Amino acid sequence: xxxxxxxxxxxxxxxxxxxxxxxxxxxxxxxxxxxxxxxxxxxxxxxxxxxxxxxxxxxxxxxxxxxxxxxxxxxxxxxxxxxxxxxxxxxxxxx
Amino acid sequence: xxxxxxxxxxxxxxxxxxxxxxxxxxxxxxxxxxxxxxxxxxxxxxxxxxxxxxxxxxxxxxxxxxxxxxxxxxxxxxxxxxxxxxxxxxxxxxxxxxxxxxxxxxxxxxxxxxxxxxxxxxxxxxxxxxxxxxxxxxxxxxxxxxxxxxxxxxxxxxx
Numbered sequence: 001x002x003x004x005x006x007x008x009x010x011x012x013x014x015x016x017x018x019x020x021x022x023x024x025x026x027x028x029x030x031x032x033x034x035x036x037x038x039x040x041x042x043x044x045x046x047x048x049x050x051x052x053x054x055x056x057x058x059x060x061x062x063x064x065x066x067x068x069x070x071x072x073x074x075x076x077x078x079x080x081x082x083x084x085x086x087x088x089x090x091x092x093x094x095x
Numbered sequence: 096x097x098x099x100x101x102x103x104x105x106x107x108x109x110x111x112x113x114x115x116x117x118x119x120x121x122x123x124x125x126x127x128x129x130x131x132x133x134x135x136x137x138x139x140x141x142x143x144x145x146x147x148x149x150x151x152x153x154x155x156x157x158x159x160x161x162x163x164x165x166x167x168x169x170x171x172x173x174x175x176x177x178x179x180x181x182x183x184x185x186x187x188x189x190x191x192x193x194x195x196x197x198x199x200x201x202x203x204x205x206x207x208x209x210x211x212x213x214x215x216x217x218x219x220x221x222x223x224x225x226x227x228x229x230x231x232x233x234x235x236x237x238x239x240x241x242x243x244x245x246x247x248x249x250x251x252x253x254x
Contacts, residue, residue: 012147015204016162017187020214043147060147060188074188078153079222 004035005054005093009073010062014042017059021073025057028086034093055092099213100131100172101244103236107176110199115182116141119161122176122201129172132203136167140201148185150194155224156231157194159184160217162202171210172203173217175243177231198230216247 009025011018022040029036039049043060046053056062056070059077069092075085105125112118123137143163150159181195200217204210220226226246233239 012143012149013162013164015165015207016160016202016214019211020218023211023215058188061190072188074151077187077218077221078151079218080152080154 004037006037006039006049006052007093008046008049008053008056008058009038009040010043010046010056010058010060012043012060014040014045017073017077021057021059021076024076025089028089029093032090032093034090036093055089057089098171099248100129100170101174101240101247103240104129105172105174106236106239106243107174108234108236109179110176111179112182115144115184118176118178118182118199119144119201122161122174122199126172126174126201126203131168131170131172133167133169136163136203139163139167144185148187148189150184150186150196151221152186152194153221153224153227156197156227157181157184158198158200158221158227159196160200160202162204165205165207168203168205170203171205173247174201174203175199175230175239176201198227212249213247216249220246 009018009022018040022038025038043058053068055068057073059073062070071088075082119141123140126132127134127137140161140163144161149161176199178197181197183193184196186192186194
């Protein structure tokens with residue numbers, strides 16, 4: 001069995017938008033039967049997870065380069081382009 | 096679950112503002128004057144917006160959801176301001192791009208990682224072009240209040 005992926009879910013404050021995205025990802029992973037470990041954080045906290053994270057899903061700007069892929073999650077808030085973003089995330093989780 | 100404070104006094108129509116900062120300051124000051132947030136919230140929300148923009152282009156009218164850390168908040172509240180003229184806000188998650196925002200939903204959240212259904216309901220409003228147009232065009236604040244409460248509080252939170 002593959003290792004459970006560690007997914008960082010980030011926004012500026014770690015309060016509002018990451019809460020919505022976190023819940024949407026929980027649902028998405030369940031739908032696709034993928035076990036994930038979701039970690040909701042402020043974007044400023046990403047550095048603490050550089051060694052352990054497999055994916056960063058963020059509603060805010062990511063200035064740095066990280067060793068894992070970064071996906072913009074704003075579509076979960078506006079609905080625009082949501083299917084593509086969901087597919088992108090599922091593809092990353094299945095890798 | 097703490098009560099969500101929201102009534103006509105937190106609805107602003109035809110808000111005239113010189114800039115993004117001015118608009119944020121006016122709405123945040125109203126929250127402060129009602130004792131819902133600490134005075135520090137005003138600058139904190141302005142600074143947060145500079146660092147992490149919250150403008151969201153939608154299928155129709157663009158919105159913004161300025162907010163900041165819970166430590167500046169006394170009581171969970173939301174203020175809604177319809178701007179006299181759209182004001183450019185930075186787009187959430189993008190560098191150097193802006194969107195002309197017509198409605199500001201200023202959030203005063205008193206807990207981290209909570210209020211999920213409230214936030215989900217808010218995002219559902221952003222995906223409802225007709226409802227956003229209603230907020231811009233409807234002059235009756237009482238009616239706006241009732242419709243917002245109905246839409247935001249479904250799913251059991253806030254009450």
